[in-house]
Amino acid sequence: MTNSQVALLILLFPAAGAILLAGRGWRLPRIVTRIVGPGVVWASFLATLYLFANSVSGDFTYWTWIKSGSFDVPFNLLVDNLSIFMCLVITGVGGLIVTYAVGYMDKEDGPSYARFFTYMDVFVFSMLLLVLAGNFIFLIIGWALVGLSSYFLIGFWYHRRSAVLAARKAFVMNVVGDVGMILGAFALFVTYHSATYAGVFSQLQPRICGHGGPCPQATDTNSLELAAFLLLVGAVAKSAQLPLHTWLPDAMEGPTPVSALIHAATMVTAGVYLVGRMHPIYDLAVYAHGAVAIIGAVTALFAATIAIVQTDIKRVLAYSTMSQIGYMFLAVGIGAYTAGFFHLLSHAFFKALLFMAAGNVIHAMNDEQDMRKYGGLFRQLPRTSWSFLIGSLSLVGVIPFVGFFSKEQILGAAFSKPDASLALAVWAFGFITALVTGFYTGRMWWMSFAGKPSPDRPVEHPHEAPQVMLVPVVILAVLATIGGFIQTRALGFGPHLVDDFLKSAVGAQAWEGGASEVIATFVTMLLAVVLFLAAYRIYIQHAWKPWTAVVPWAQRVLERKYYFDELYDAVFVRTMDGLARVGLRYVEEPVIEGILTGTGELAEAGAHNLGLTQTGYFRNYVLVFVAGAVVVTLLILARVSS
């Protein structure tokens, strides 16, 4: 079997699983769904491993999809180290999560159970298509399909009104991004007349000539900036960055495995992948590239502050996801692509771990998600608690957990980037975010697992989840613990396997950190840990006054999530409502209804007037008849005589 066929197989496994489950799943016995649902993801994982082990790389063209004049879209898959890396994350972490879902969704009845795994497999297929696509058309198809499957899965419990509303919100926000993506692809096509990555990237003109000055022949700057900004709209919407972020917290209405897979580990990182994949463009479009870093830095801090006041455990994790993806945007925005992707990998480990551990807790608590009603779970759910603690420490960035190495590598890269005030500014944001992260993570962990059980707790004696839900959590906990040692660049020495692997696809980081970077790293970690512990003093021991008592207005602002929902409601929803009302009043009612009812009224009036001729008097009819006969006679006579 050739390498190109293996690459195609990666896509075909989940597609086949989805088709089987969609067509027959509700009639087949449940055991088939149990095996097929996660099985196809693992099959894809094996195919990806094969490509990884053989260091396959290439742009495989399978057939010409559209050919019309100079417009030529092949169906090609771009297999390089970046797409293999993404596929490993998607199928590896995805496989663990789908396996976990076998246990988590067990309460569902047969058809719903099959429907869930159909959607999951559709999602995995779409996401793989997104990262493997070798041209913009298939990128957009994958991009839209992941939005669609996300919509399906958020609204999985369609009888819950809030779930349906959240699904709709996510879909609308994602479509805003899709439109940006499509326009961006158009902009590139107009300038470079090519729909494939290879065709576009090979034509990019360098901006820096040999002696370091700008090249005079660079004429495509404006169109590149435009395309880069438009693509960024898509990335921002998919990755829930400011200002298109409001859908992600609501997306937590979906089942927890969905939150883990789509809204933490894979789909929301598609924006990071996009910027990485388009790095030849972003390297040249400096303003758009700067915007990526700024959006990431601001979102990281913004979301972390909101996470402080959330009481729903999944919402804390959702805001934390936004915040961590902000870090990745920050990294790719300053040109530290490999650091961004390392954080993507490590975030997939520890955030999937956190979500699945949270799912175990929610499962044990009869679907209660309010942390204030937990408390004291540490002794009762030891394995889940330990896993959650590992995930939390990884999120905070404590050595030796994986989050420490990836986050600190990003901060280090930003801190030490030479001659870049922007990088230093985003480092400041990232630094503060790291501290806030320590605080809200501490609050979440202590509130849920430490202290005394809350009096409102729905279950007095919870028990641990079944094996099928525990094993993936434990595997991820192990990965989150030791995974960091594949790349210890944050310490200034040791291996850097991820950097080496991705170098060929996204380029090596152009600068090296110094000793100050390592000092900054440990200062950040120490302060974050102090804040993690401070949360214990505040929320469990109640030794210190909570900060909310000092600044009550800040609590209010954060609880309202900086009034973004209200702002969008006022600006977009109300405006649209108003426009619709104006349209109803001045267009629909007078014009359209006027034309329609006018036609009816005209016919009615005509009928009435014609009806007047039907007098019912016999002689009137006869008179008309005779008159007609006379006229005809006269006509004939005139004809004959002439």
Added chain:
Amino acid sequence: MSGFDAGGSQLDTSWFLLLAAVLFILGTIGVLIRRNPLVILICIELMLNAANLTLVAFSRQLQNLDGQLFALMSMTVAAAEAVVGLAILVDIFRHRDAEDIDDLSELKG
């Protein structure tokens, strides 16, 4: 074959046509101004027979029997029509005393 004689002299066809026209106009006026359904039927018969008279007159002038045959045919149809019309009238009279045809206007829109 010669036409039939009227007292040995042949009357000019135009007289027959004139008579037919007078009969037809009388019939028409009758249909228009009379209100009794029975009289209207009689007037219609009058118009029909005026037409028959023209047919016969031309038949005589042209020495061709087709016109006479056609007149016979027309009388047959008139008889059939009179049967239907009278039957309807009889039925109407059974239900009410319709002296004025304008009273029979239920089908007016």
